[in-house]
Amino acid sequence: MSVTITPAVLQDIADLRQLYFDVYGHGYPVPLGSDPAEMRRLITDPHTHWLVARCPDSDEPAGSVVVQTDPGTRIGKLLGLAVHPAQRHGGLAGRLTAAACADALATGTVNSVYATVRVVTEGPQHVVVRNGFRPLGLLPNAVEVAGCESLALFVRYADGVLEQRETVAHVPEPLAPLLAAAGHTSDVDYAAARPVETPGTGPSSGSSVPATTAMEIVTARSFVRRRFLEQFPDPADRFFPLHSPNAILTPEDGTFEVYADLDPAARSCSLIAVHPYPAAMAHALEPLMATVIRTGADYVETLLPLSDTAGLGAFLTAGFVPSALYPAMRRIGDRFHDYVVLSRTNRQIDFRTAAVSPLVRPYLSAYLRAWTATYLPLHEVVS
Known part of the structure; x- marks a missing residue:
């Protein structure tokens, strides 16, 4: 059946909620598929591109996709891709993805668009790759949908962006497998980045704070x-695209404040910024993690520049594992700078049911190597 793809309008909200229910049931953790107020906000937001595939006879939604953009950071996120079960296997997911990304990139205000894709099946991974996205990492236990699930990170770039990347000379040694995976799957060159030792890495080392x-x-x-x-x-000091803090974590003496985005539905947490500076909380990451876990979040992530060896080392010491790369994520002057996603999960990781496509498998291997080095020291493995 042929469909037409047009922008979403406010009159679509009830039908779109039904579409997301038909696709995901009650388990969809993103408000754009269930919260009418959030849906209304996004549909009327000039920086959001929400497209709907409509059946010609009934005008009911056959599919939906959103690219939400942040004009300040010039980054977009593909999310909410859904195709009605009766309309699958006809290439509609690819058409929606192509149209939404084309709309966002055509504005000239977006340097890259990223997607976090479920790995319960391989299909969505192939959809984004066919539309110019590069695989750049794996986020284990990142979201609660139908149980605890992992996500894969993919990024699509505007023309010329990757050619303007700033070179990084040194990276902590635990990042080496991740960088190698990016070079293998996405042709992102890290030959100039020399791995250096990061003292005291591992979940039990370095912290004197109980x-x-x-x-x-x-x-x-x-x-x-x-x-x-x-x-x-200063907007330059609050770089965590498309995330806004809804919680502050702080010790009783107030020596630092950690700003976090807690998502109870997804049981996840993003650590967005630290005041007065990131190193101020380096000694207290363990008690901070314990507090976050008590809120119900099983997955915690943070985003740091690849060049921030000290900051990366602090999180590696606290048991965070390098999970994904975002090359050319942030423009400063006339150069683009790479970032790293580090994550830590409180639940046992089970990849037995994950459908990891061949392009993502190097990131699974890289994650397992980094996790093993962090939580299973060599002397324990040998003995």
Whole structure:
């Protein structure tokens, strides 16, 4: 059956909610498929490209996709791709993906678009690759959908962006497998990045602060947002695209404030920024993790520049594992800088049911090597 692809309008909200229910049931953790207020906001947002595939006879949605963009960071995110079960196997997912990305990139205000793709089946991974996305990592236990699931990271770039990347001379040694995987699958060259030792890596080393250290959490969303803007008035200091903090974690003495995006539905947490500077919390990552876990989040991630060897080392010491790369993520001056996603999960990782496509398998191998080096020291494995 032929369909037409047009922008979403407010009158579509009820039908779109039904579409996402038909595809995902009650397990879809993203508000754009279930929360009418959030759907209304996105449909009317000039920086969001929401397209709907419509059946010609009934005008009911056969599929939907969104590219949400952040004009400040010039980054977009592909999300909400859904095709009605009756319309599958006809290439509609690819058509929607192509159309939404074309709309976003045609504005000239977006340097890259990323997607985090479920790995319960290989199909969605192939859809994004056929539309110019490069595989760049694996995020184990990153989301709660139909149980705990892992995601794969893919990125598509505007013309010429990758050619303007800033070179990094040194990286912590635990990142070497991840960089090698990127070179193998996505032709991103890290030959100039020399691995260096990061002292004290591993979940049990380096921290003199016990896990029982008192850590407070503030979850008043409006207050957190105002405080975040007061502490980081310069937009250049609050780089975590398409994430806004809704919680503050701080010790009782207030020596630092960690701004986080807690997602109860997905049982995940993103650590967005630290005031006054990231190293201020390096000694307290363990009690901070314990506090986050008590909120119900089983997956915690953070985003750091590939060039920030000290910051990366602090998180590696606290048991975070390098999970994904985002080359040319941020433009500073006339050069683009690479970033790294580091993650830590509180649940046992089970890849037995994951459908990891061949292009993503090098990242699975890289993650397993890094996880083993962090949590299974060589002397324990040998003995």
